[in-house]
Amino acid sequence: MRRRIERELPIEHLLPDSEPAYVGSWVYIFGVVSIAALILVIASGVILAFFGPQWWHVSPQGLFVNSIHFWSVQMFFIFMVLHLWAQYFGQGWRDGRAATWMVGVVIFLTAIVTAFTGYVSQQNFDAQWIAVNAKDAINATGAGAFFNVLNFGQMYGLHIVLFPVLVAALVGFHVVLVRLRGVVKPPEDPA
Numbered sequence: 001m002r003r004r005i006e007r008e009l010p011i012e013h014l015l016p017d018s019e020p021a022y023v024g025s026w027v028y029i030f031g032v033v034s035i036a037a038l039i040l041v042i043a044s045g046v047i048l049a050f051f052g053p054q055w056w057h058v059s060p061q062g063l064f065v066n067s068i069h070f071w072s073v074q075m076f077f078i079f080m081v082l083h084l085w086a087q088y089f090g091q092g093w094r095d096g097r098a099a100t101w102m103v104g105v106v107i108f109l110t111a112i113v114t115a116f117t118g119y120v121s122q123q124n125f126d127a128q129w130i131a132v133n134a135k136d137a138i139n140a141t142g143a144g145a146f147f148n149v150l151n152f153g154q155m156y157g158l159h160i161v162l163f164p165v166l167v168a169a170l171v172g173f174h175v176v177l178v179r180l181r182g183v184v185k186p187p188e189d190p191a
Contacts, residue, residue, distance in 0.1 A: 009180055020183075020185075022185065022186050026086070028183060030079045030082040033075070034079040034083055040072040041073055044066075048065055076111070084105070084108055087184075091184070094184050094187075095181075099177060100177040103177060107174060110167050113163060114163035114164065114166075114167055117155045117156075117159035117163060131150050
């Protein structure tokens with residue numbers, strides 16, 4: 001297995017000394033900022049999970065860390081959408097990179113579900129209102145038998161255990177695919 005990994009992903013591809021000039025584009029910087037925001041989301045989320053809901057609702061320090069968590073999620077989504085759009089309009093799926101692009105789309109969809117479970121875990125009136133309305137929508141899809149958005153324990157557990165691990169694993173897989181296949185060259189000018 002080690003030989004196969006070394007053959008498929010040599011160290012020169014994993015940690016290259018140089019990159020083409022077009023890699024300095026904002027398109028790729030948006031992806032890097034998304035990863036940096038994700039690291040901040042996970043770090044602040046670990047702190048929030050460690051101290052619990054009472055701490056982040058009452059303590060000034062908890063409110064501060066909760067605000068960092070919230071705004072880093074906003075930053076993660078903003079830069080992820082910019083990266084996704086730029087890759088879409090730059091035809092990032094060309095030259096055998098469709099799997100890399102599709103993993104990015106799956107990351108986006110998984111992040112939406114993660115953000116939703118985090119939103120309904122806030123235990124405020126807005127979260128309760130959204131959860132009550134989402135319950136009907138989820139029941140209409142047939143997934144209500146598995147997910148009860150009014151159950152704080154289930155939503156909180158999914159938000160702090162399952163979905164962050166899934167998002168982080170998918171981001172890691174996405175980065176490995178980028179390192180394996182490289183970044184796509186800009187589309188040729190038709191003129």
